[in-house]
Amino acid sequence: MFFEGSEKKVEIKVAAGSPSLRSLGRPFWQDIVACANAEILSHISNDECDAYLLSESSLFVWDDEFLMLTCGTTTLADAALSFIEQYGIEKVGFVCYQRKNEYLSHLQSSSFDEDLFRLREKLTGKAYRIGHLDSHHHYVFCTDAPCEGLGEEKTSELLMYHIRGEAADYLRSDKQTAEGVRRLLELESLLPDFEFDDFLFEPFGYSVNGVSGDRYMTIHITPQENSSYVSFETNLDLGQYPQPIFARLLQILNPGSWDVIGFNVERDTQGYPSHLCLGSCTLESDQGYSIEFSHFQQTCHEVLIPEQM
Amino acid sequence: MFFEGSEKKVEIKVAAGSPSLRSLGRPFWQDIVACANAEILSHISNDECDAYLLSESSLFVWDDEFLMLTCGTTTLADAALSFIEQYGIEKVGFVCYQRKNEYLSHLQSSSFDEDLFRLREKLTGKAYRIGHLDSHHHYVFCTDAPCEGLGEEKTSELLMYHIRGEAADYLRSDKQTAEGVRRLLELESLLPDFEFDDFLFEPFGYSVNGVSGDRYMTIHITPQENSSYVSFETNLDLGQYPQPIFARLLQILNPGSWDVIGFNVERDTQGYPSHLCLGSCTLESDQGYSIEFSHFQQTCHEVLIPEQM
Numbered sequence: 001m002f003f004e005g006s007e008k009k010v011e012i013k014v015a016a017g018s019p020s021l022r023s024l025g026r027p028f029w030q031d032i033v034a035c036a037n038a039e040i041l042s043h044i045s046n047d048e049c050d051a052y053l054l055s056e057s058s059l060f061v062w063d064d065e066f067l068m069l070t071c072g073t074t075t076l077a078d079a080a081l082s083f084i085e086q087y088g089i090e091k092v093g094f095v096c097y098q099r100k101n102e103y104l105s106h107l108q109s110s111s112f113d114e115d116l117f118r119l120r121e122k123l124t125g126k127a128y129r130i131g132h133l134d135s136h137h138h139y140v141f142c143t144d145a146p147c148e149g150l151g152e153e154k155t156s157e158l159l160m161y162h163i164r165g166e167a168a169d170y171l172r173s174d175k176q177t178a179e180g181v182r183r184l185l186e187l188e189s190l191l192p193d194f195e196f197d198d199f200l201f202e203p204f205g206y207s208v209n210g211v212s213g214d215r216y217m218t219i220h221i222t223p224q225e226n227s228s229y230v231s232f233e234t235n236l237d238l239g240q241y242p243q244p245i246f247a248r249l250l251q252i253l254n255p256g257s258w259d260v261i262g263f264n265v266e267r268d269t270q271g272y273p274s275h276l277c278l279g280s281c282t283l284e285s286d287q288g289y290s291i292e293f294s295h296f297q298q299t300c301h302e303v304l305i306p307e308q309m
Numbered sequence: 310m311f312f313e314g315s316e317k318k319v320e321i322k323v324a325a326g327s328p329s330l331r332s333l334g335r336p337f338w339q340d341i342v343a344c345a346n347a348e349i350l351s352h353i354s355n356d357e358c359d360a361y362l363l364s365e366s367s368l369f370v371w372d373d374e375f376l377m378l379t380c381g382t383t384t385l386a387d388a389a390l391s392f393i394e395q396y397g398i399e400k401v402g403f404v405c406y407q408r409k410n411e412y413l414s415h416l417q418s419s420s421f422d423e424d425l426f427r428l429r430e431k432l433t434g435k436a437y438r439i440g441h442l443d444s445h446h447h448y449v450f451c452t453d454a455p456c457e458g459l460g461e462e463k464t465s466e467l468l469m470y471h472i473r474g475e476a477a478d479y480l481r482s483d484k485q486t487a488e489g490v491r492r493l494l495e496l497e498s499l500l501p502d503f504e505f506d507d508f509l510f511e512p513f514g515y516s517v518n519g520v521s522g523d524r525y526m527t528i529h530i531t532p533q534e535n536s537s538y539v540s541f542e543t544n545l546d547l548g549q550y551p552q553p554i555f556a557r558l559l560q561i562l563n564p565g566s567w568d569v570i571g572f573n574v575e576r577d578t579q580g581y582p583s584h585l586c587l588g589s590c591t592l593e594s595d596q597g598y599s600i601e602f603s604h605f606q607q608t609c610h611e612v613l614i615p616e617q618m
Binding site: 103105161226278281283 | 410412413414415417420421422425435436437438439440441442443444445448450470471535536565566585586587588589590592606610611612615616617618
């Protein structure tokens with residue numbers, strides 16, 4: 001029953017004056033998604049953004065930028081490289097490729113090193129591992145050509161491992177419904193201005209995309225006992241947002257450990273459950289943006305249950 | 310400069326009345342070691358035990374039992390299966406195969422699952438993973454046929470990650486000598502009755518075997534920055550031993566995190582540096598022995614240094 005919930009992520013901004021990415025149309029994006037071994041399940045749109053829900057996570061497309069997240073054993077680097085080849089490398093302004101902390105990296109079809117080697121055949125940039133290899137760690141590669149606006153854009157990611165308690169039980173049960181999960185996550189009250197598109201997988205697992213103007217949010221739930229993972233990500237400015245979204249999700253899902261990754265955001269742990277920050281770091285780029293990573297764990301000592309194999 | 314210091318370990322006891330393992334002679338053991346892709350560097354002997362220092366860790370051979378530890382990308386399951394085939398499965402009393410927490414499991418030539426599949430073609434037994442996949446975890450497989458004396462034999466393993474400070478600096482320097490490392494580890498005073506056999510690797514890395522009667526100890530040091538690992542293992546009854554060996558090694562090497570695995574031993578954290586026990590568990594077997602696992606971390610928050618790739 002193992003499923004690798006943790007995502008690979010690529011964000012690509014186009015150079016000023018390049019053709020609109022939205023105008024490329026659904027068949028184009030369908031092909032890009034297929035390169036990652038995923039498929040489009042449904043989509044919602046507003047005036048600024050097309051949000052595709054995928055069989056493995058999400059794709060958001062704006063006129064000048066797209067963001068794709070894929071989990072499982074998908075091959076996101078293939079999708080990124082295919083996009084670059086088809087769209088034209090001279091029209092690409094900025095690329096950021098990430099791999100989040102994986103439970104079983106040896107089951108992936110490639111390592112970050114291998115992805116990096118292929119990306120660097122086309123792109124120049126800096127790559128880092130943040131966090132120890134034997135603890136939660138994340139990989140990030142970003143191109144280093146100048147690109148406007150990188151210092152202003154805010155992205156916040158909350159990555160939760162080992163969810164526990166009533167919500168976790170519900171998410172593992174055969175009684176759950178998409179509406180029930182939305183209610184459990186308090187989506188309507190936490191994100192009142194958003195339009196949502198969600199999907200409940202069999203036998204369990206849940207994904208939701210939300211858009212409001214040019215703002216997006218997405219949640220992906222892999223509830224499997226012993227390897228559960230829930231991610232939340234948004235470009236909302238959470239520091240200015242009236243709802244304590246991270247704190248509330250942590251209270252509801254009660255993860256044993258979690259990571260926070262922020263682009264151009266301050267660390268704010270108000271309302272978090274009692275925790276230790278086992279490690280953190282801030283990475284400042286030459287292009288004016290900063291990446292912040294923190295790894296948290298609940299303070300309680302855990303009686304481990306041996307897993308029979 | 311990455312090297313996987315963490316070991317695979319196999320312990321095999323022969324059935325009562327079987328031929329002495331020591332009498333099989335060095336060429337036999339050389340072949341077994343070669344099956345794991347390792348080689349014998351040197352050896353010491355006393356009346357009860359032959360201790361071989363390997364290019365990747367250690368082999369201890371008694372008349373009725375052997376213990377082999379190998380690190381790097383060695384193939385210890387091959388060595389275990391070759392031994393069983395050559396010695397005769399009907400003369401094998403007990404087999405225990407372990408894999409300790411690895412930094413980069415995707416670089417190993419097999420996963421524990423794959424090793425397990427092959428071992429189970431010859432042996433029946435129970436296997437467990439202890440610890441979460443995204444934290445320190447260990448794999449253990451033990452045969453379940455009755456075997457005498459399993460409840461009395463004590464083994465204590467201390468596995469240290471991310472050593473820091475003066476000792477770590479010395480172990481990474483080009484000034485170190487085998488004598489200097491022995492002095493640093495206080496081997497003569499902590500283990501006064503032992504005869505030692507050690508080896509300093511190029512550019513660094515250190516291994517030592519020690520024997521005293523039927524008691525053994527072994528230490529292996531992989532000092533590489535960002536992926537350092539030091540293991541200590543012995544069949545001394547540390548609860549009755551006058552020297553606080555674990556506490557002293559922790560003080561000297563100052564690891565950021567460490568695991569303790571004990572067979573038939575009580576957990577005793579006296580003298581440990583200020584720490585959190587992030588998780589622990591005790592596994593009781595039908596054959597009367599118990600396995601105890603605990604994962605510790607120093608209490609200080611760590612400012613992580615991004616590793617450029």
